[in-house]
């Protein structure tokens with residue numbers, strides 16, 4: 001605690017905690033994270049088991065309802081989501097087509113999610129559990145449609161309507177890549193990889209975007225407005241942009257021969273090893289291990305992304321170097337995810353959009369939780385460091 005002037009004006013005990021690094025802002029039963037051990041669990045289930053055995057839609061049910069669904073609950077959930085994948089024609093025609101021709105797909109997504117609140121007037125009934133469930137289903141179902149529409153618009157391609165005979169990830173890939181009638185069916189290995197990546201990104205406790213969701217949700221805003229705020233947080237390069245930075249870094253390194261020199265320059269303070277280190281994980285990010293494995297499965301279909309070899313060498317060099325060992329810097333989820341996305345044909349602008357599609361489940365689970373607990377409005381205090389009281393000076397007397 002500093003002995004600054006502001007302390008005089010604050011009654012009681014106050015904590016100055018920039019970045020809320022030492023503040024738990026909620027009690028939550030959704031996600032367990034142990035950064036020292038490298039453990040991540042959704043509702044108690046290890047992420048490794050979910051990524052191996054489950055589907056994204058089952059995981060979204062788990063996050064939102066607290067338990068794995070039985071067969072009947074699962075079928076109903078999948079059916080409900082599948083039947084809400086279409087977006088209002090005006091969202092597409094008036095909104096999406098109104099953006100500048102080279103608009104960033106994440107910018108489009110932020111605006112489109114916010115716009116949805118004006119299409120569902122029942123969204124304001126946030127204390128009616130049935131209404132809440134309806135908005136949750138709508139948002140989870142429409143995210144891939146909005147995301148693919150944003151991409152297609154940003155590259156000047158026509159909108160593809162959802163194909164509800166397909167699974168959730170296959171439908172997304174169809175809306176992204178379909179170029180001819182009657183339908184587009186992605187390779188099942190890519191569909192599974194997409195589903196696994198969605199599972200891994202579905203929640204990560206009180207990260208920046210989830211905190212944004214909770215802050216706006218605590219003011220009792222409708223879920224579309226709160227989700228737009230969360231999406232906006234994810235648009236920030238510090239949060240949703242690290243895998244893009246990894247691709248840029250690997251491209252700049254360019255060849256295996258340059259890896260050691262690059263690591264040396266990082267150690268000398270010239271930039272950071274992108275995709276390495278994490279605020280919470282001081283061990284190997286468990287998601288990174290799964291993403292790395294998934295990369296090989298994707299490359300069986302797409303051919304190897306040449307950046308993979310550079311990434312593997314970089315990891316090998318860093319993990320045997322005392323600088324990284326002593327600081328407990330390991331690959332995080334972003335180290336390999338961009339390499340997969342790139343191999344699957346996604347442009348880097350779409351990377352944060354791919355993050356937002358599944359993260360909506362986590363955001364909504366936290367939103368539900370805070371409403372069920374009747375959480376207080378988030379309203380922190382500050383440490384005022386500005387001028388003391390002074391008299392207004394008319395303009396003609398100012399210097």
Ligand code: ACO
Nearest residue numbers: 238239242266272273274275276277278279327329332334
């Ligand atoms: N490369 C090189 N050195 C690093 C790196 C890195 N990637 N990350 C941390 N360090 C060093 C710092 O220079 C510092 O060294 P020092 O003690 O000699 O000054 C030490 O490790 C501690 O670093 P902090 O910045 O205090 O760690 P913090 O927990 O605040 O940072 C962060 C975490 C921001 C993720 C950081 O590791 C980083 O910038 N990584 C690269 C970007 C990245 O991959 N971000 C994605 C995060 S995952 C996600 O958002 C989904």
